[in-house]
Amino acid sequence: MxxxxxxxxxxxxxxxxxxxETELEYGNPYQLVVAVALSAQATDVGVNKATRALFDKVKTPEQMLALGEDGLKEHIKTIGLFNQKAKNVIKAAQILVNDYDGEVPQDRDALERLPGVGRKTANVVLNCAFGQETxxxxxxxxxxxxxxxxxxxxxxxxxxxxxxxxxxxxxxxxxxxxxxxxxxxxxxxxxxxxxxxxxxxxxxxxxxxxxxxxxxx
Missing domain, CATH: 1.10.1670.10 (Helix-hairpin-Helix base-excision DNA repair enzymes (C-terminal))
Structure with a gap:
């Protein structure tokens, strides 16, 4: 062209x-990380249905760890591959708490080091949450x-x-x-x-x- x-x-x-704008529903950068990670091989509509109640309770990585893997699974069990996705989300939350004081990094390489976050997910977060041209x-x-x-x-x-x-x-x-x-x-x-x-x-x-x-x- x-x-x-x-x-x-x-x-x-x-x-x-x-x-x-993205059709995924989220309230802050951390929730967007979770939503995009959950959206792999799933529809935005299906993810939104699962995360509305979840995001009422969980707004930070610390709150996600408090909810725990089993609690998370109860919220996302309608989403494909929910068992593996729950493991990844909990591991990612732990890394964010340990290494980034609970804040989502504004760097692609750092984002891609989070379990369940690939290049596409990192680019969505950088674009939607931080206004980067990705x-x-x-x-x-x-x-x-x-x-x-x-x-x-x-x-x-x-x-x-x-x-x-x-x-x-x-x-x-x-x-x-x-x-x-x-x-x-x-x-x-x-x-x-x-x-x-x-x-x-x-x-x-x-x-x-x-x-x-x-x-x-």
């Missing part, structure tokens, strides 16, 4: 959704980057680096939100809804999906 087209691409997504590449963004020609790459890291290189201001802070929402609701995996896509004419995808035919009454 050419430089001018990239600017237009983001401009249209921004016009369509001026204030993009690109958290999940399956949606990986698909959109490759399908549209915006940022092609064989790995999530390759797509992330390409997005970092080609995404201009003033779109860098909100870029990953626009892309994930576009992938989640319009540029879907099986059948992209090209007929209602605001950037369809800029997209390199050749097999544009036509509008579904209306059923006869």
């Amino acid at each position: 050419k430089k001018d087209d990239i600017f237009e691409f983001y401009s249209r997504l921004a016009e369509d959704n001026p204030n993009p 690109f958290a590449v999940d399956t949606h963004i990986f698909r959109v980057g490759n399908r549209t020609g915006l940022a092609r790459g064989k790995t999530p890291l390759a797509v992330e680096k390409k997005l970092d290189k080609v995404t201009p201001q003033p779109f860098r802070l909100g870029a990953h939100h626009w892309l994930i929402l576009h992938g989640r609701y319009t540029c879907k995996a099986r059948t992209p809804e090209c007929w209602r896509c605001v950037v369809a004419d800029l997209c390199a995808y050749k097999k544009k999906s036509p509008a579904p035919k209306r059923k006869k009454a």
Whole structure:
């Protein structure tokens, strides 16, 4: 995708959704770390249902340790892989208390040292909680980057680096939100809804999906 087209691409997504944000619910950086860690192989909707009651009780790593692994499991047992996720969340809380005085570090390497926190999770936290220009590449963004020609790459890291290189201001802070929402609701995996896509004419995808035919009454 050419430089001018990239600017237009983001401009249209921004016009369509001026204030993009994560669909995960959280009240502070620590809760966001927990929510994103729980969201692996799970939907944001499912995570939010589980964390509403949890986050009423737990706002800090200290409170998470007080709740304990078994208590945490009771809150998140509707989420996939909840046993392993509970172990990771408790271990991460202990590290935050021991090494960071209970505060979430504003550094990717430090975040990635927490159990259950990979590069994508770290990038989400840095972007949403601390306002850093990071690109958290999940399956949606990986698909959109490759399908549209915006940022092609064989790995999530390759797509992330390409997005970092080609995404201009003033779109860098909100870029990953626009892309994930576009992938989640319009540029879907099986059948992209090209007929209602605001950037369809800029997209390199050749097999544009036509509008579904209306059923006869």
